[in-house]
Amino acid sequence: MGAMRHRTRISGSDARRPPTARSVLGLFTAGTAAALALAAVGGYVALRSVALDEAKRDTRTKVQEAGKLVESALAEGILTGDPDAIGAVDDLVLTRVLSGSVVRVKLWSADGRVLYSDDPAQIGGRFTLGDDQRRLLREGGAEVEVSSLDRPENALDRQQGELIEAYTPIRTPSGTPVLFELYERFDSVTASARRLLAALAPPILGAIALILIIQVPLVWSLGRRLQRGHEEREALLSGAVAASNRERRRIASYLHDGPVQDIAGVAYALAPLAENAAVQGDASEAEELRGAIDQLRHNVRDLRTLLVDLHPPNLAVEGLEAALADLVGPLEARGVSVSLTVDDADRLLDFAQQALVYRAAQEAVRNVIAYADASSVRVELVFDNGVARLVVADDGRGFGPETRAERAAEGHLGLSLLAELAQQSGARLDVYSRPGEGTRVELEAPLR
Numbered sequence: 087m088g089a090m091r092h093r094t095r096i097s098g099s100d101a102r103r104p105p106t107a108r109s110v111l112g113l114f115t116a117g118t119a120a121a122l123a124l125a126a127v128g129g130y131v132a133l134r135s136v137a138l139d140e141a142k143r144d145t146r147t148k149v150q151e152a153g154k155l156v157e158s159a160l161a162e163g164i165l166t167g168d169p170d171a172i173g174a175v176d177d178l179v180l181t182r183v184l185s186g187s188v189v190r191v192k193l194w195s196a197d198g199r200v201l202y203s204d205d206p207a208q209i210g211g212r213f214t215l216g217d218d219q220r221r222l223l224r225e226g227g228a229e230v231e232v233s234s235l236d237r238p239e240n241a242l243d244r245q246q247g248e249l250i251e252a253y254t255p256i257r258t259p260s261g262t263p264v265l266f267e268l269y270e271r272f273d274s275v276t277a278s279a280r281r282l283l284a285a286l287a288p289p290i291l292g293a294i295a296l297i298l299i300i301q302v303p304l305v306w307s308l309g310r311r312l313q314r315g316h317e318e319r320e321a322l323l324s325g326a327v328a329a330s331n332r333e334r335r336r337i338a339s340y341l342h343d344g345p346v347q348d349i350a351g352v353a354y355a356l357a358p359l360a361e362n363a364a365v366q367g368d369a370s371e372a373e374e375l376r377g378a379i380d381q382l383r384h385n386v387r388d389l390r391t392l393l394v395d396l397h398p399p400n401l402a403v404e405g406l407e408a409a410l411a412d413l414v415g416p417l418e419a420r421g422v423s424v425s426l427t428v429d430d431a432d433r434l435l436d437f438a439q440q441a442l443v444y445r446a447a448q449e450a451v452r453n454v455i456a457y458a459d460a461s462s463v464r465v466e467l468v469f470d471n472g473v474a475r476l477v478v479a480d481d482g483r484g485f486g487p488e489t490r491a492e493r494a495a496e497g498h499l500g501l502s503l504l505a506e507l508a509q510q511s512g513a514r515l516d517v518y519s520r521p522g523e524g525t526r527v528e529l530e531a532p533l534r
Contacts, residue, residue, distance in 0.1 A: 114305045133286070149267075176204065189270070192208065195265075233249050514530045
């Protein structure tokens with residue numbers, strides 16, 4: 087399996103946009119709203135759990151009290167299905183036990199037979215009692231649970247919806263244990279939770295509102311400070327770029343008017359001396375003079391290339407196309423195949439945009455010379471749908487994320503700073519690279 091290849095992209099659009107007090111306040115408001123929603127849902131779930139526990143305690147008390155009441159009306163005939171005994175229990179249940187929340191009452195024998203139900207159709211049914219029910223008959227007490235109503239004996243109860251089921255043992259006059267069961271509506275639990283939530287919500291929300299009233303001015307002030315800090319940072323960056331440009335122009339002007347002219351003059355003055363030495367037959371001296379002249383001319387070319395790197399003197403005078411042609415000159419001198427295509431740049435771009443395009447091309451060409459070891463470079467400036475697009479592509483080494491991190495650690499931040507400058511100008515700089523597949527730098531600038 088081959089090595090994994092990476093594709094690195096540096097985008098000016100990835101630069102952090104200046105925060106505004108309004109955006110900070112909006113984020114704070116959105117976060118607060120999300121927290122409130124989460125708190126409301128969590129609070130409701132917690133209150134519902136509390137209400138369910140409270141309902142179970144109430145139902146346990148209720149089933150024990152109702153069981154004692156029904157026990158007072160029990161007769162031995164309930165064990166044999168005597169209609170009078172069943173009627174006595176039924177009268178008591180219908181008048182004093184059933185209510186808006188209690189919807190079903192049953193009596194069970196130890197062998198799982200329904201001795202009584204407020205629904206006569208269930209009387210006489212026989213089912214298997216669970217372990218908890220048999221334990222209650224032996225040991226006493228009460229058991230409460232939220233019933234799933236999926237047992238066979240609940241077939242006629244399922245239309246009631248979700249119910250709370252409670253059991254407690256009671257005894258006939260002769261002491262025979264029977265199991266008293268009642269079912270209570272579960273929606274009473276959710277209603278209780280809603281009542282608790284309605285009671286607690288106003289003071290809680292009031293406290294939150296008070297906190298918000300206090301925090302909003304603080305958040306607004308913090309947002310303003312962040313915005314001012316970002317604006318100051320960008321102003322410092324712009325000032326640094328402007329100062330750098332001024333210093334570049336000053337150094338370029340000094341070199342052009344001083345050392346370049348002097349060295350060119352010395353080379354020009356040595357030319358007749360070389361000719362005289364050749365005429366006089368002093369071939370050795372003539373050769374030395376010609377070598378010195380060639381070296382001086384080479385130095386002049388190097389200095390002129392440096393002048394173009396420092397500040398393109400022909401950008402304002404001759405235009406962007408000539409400046410780009412000068413820029414790629416060192417590549418051609420190194421034997422690199424260069425393709426240069428420039429549309430009507432001078433007509434469509436203002437000077438500030440031309441300078442940005444030039445700086446992007448300059449940084450890309452510098453990187454090609456320093457790192458790429460490329461055999462061909464394509465420089466293209468085209469215009470499409472109101473956008474100027476500069477592309478500088480090479481077939482050199484390329485690089486991955488780790489290389490970019492190493493260069494940044496060494497202080498090589500040219501492309502990153504250029505991306506920020508492009509973003510400030512409303513443009514976008516993207517760099518695509520993959521090890522072994524070259525690098526492509528793209529600048530997109532909307533026409534003004």
